[in-house]
Amino acid sequence: MTPDTIQIDVKVQYLPQQSQPDKQQFAFAYQITLTNNGDRSVQLISRHWIITDATEDRQEVKGLGVIGEQPHIAPGESYRYTSGAVLNTDTGTMEGSYHMLCDDEFTTFDVPIPLFLLAVPGAVH
Numbered sequence: 725m726t727p728d729t730i731q732i733d734v735k736v737q738y739l740p741q742q743s744q745p746d747k748q749q750f751a752f753a754y755q756i757t758l759t760n761n762g763d764r765s766v767q768l769i770s771r772h773w774i775i776t777d778a779t780e781d782r783q784e785v786k787g788l789g790v791i792g793e794q795p796h797i798a799p800g801e802s803y804r805y806t807s808g809a810v811l812n813t814d815t816g817t818m819e820g821s822y823h824m825l826c827d828d829e830f831t832t833f834d835v836p837i838p839l840f841l842l843a844v845p846g847a848v849h
Contacts, residue, residue: 729762730797730824730835738844739808745844748812752842756790757804758822758835760797765827767796768803773820773837780811790822814844 735755742751760766773785788794795803809818819839825832841848 729760730766730822731757731759731761732822732835732837733757733759734838734840736840736842738842742784742845743844745814750811750814750842750844751808752811753808754804754818754842755804755806756837757802758797759802760799763799765796765798767794767825767827768822769794769825769832770823771820771829772823773818775809775811775816775818777811777816783813785820809842814847816842818842 733756737753739751739753743749752804758768761846768789769785770788771790773783775783775785791804791805791807797803809816815841818837820837821834823832823834
């Protein structure tokens with residue numbers, strides 16, 4: 725298995741009802757879909773996020789699994805979850821990686837999460 729056998733798709737949504745722009749709090753939800761295009765089952769073990777706001781303030785988030793789960797993804801199957809982030813600015817980016825374990829329980833690899841934009845509608849021209 726190689727990192728490119730896991731396809732990552734991202735959808736982002738601004739959450740105005742959970743944001744407080746007057747207090748510099750901008751909430752976003754992101755939905756990640758991981759699709760296993762390989763020929764072996766894998767398990768998502770951990771995540772590493774780099775979250776950067778418009779002032780270049782950077783946060784790193786590391787932890788086991790995602791949303792409390794360490795999902796197994798069989799060949800040809802997908803796993804989807806939704807999570808969120810709060811920024812101090814109306815735009816920012818997220819990127820990172822997932823650490824995966826193959827079904828042989830010995831082979832591990834990292835899957836890069838491509839950079840994606842978090843932006844309040846109208847904030848980016």
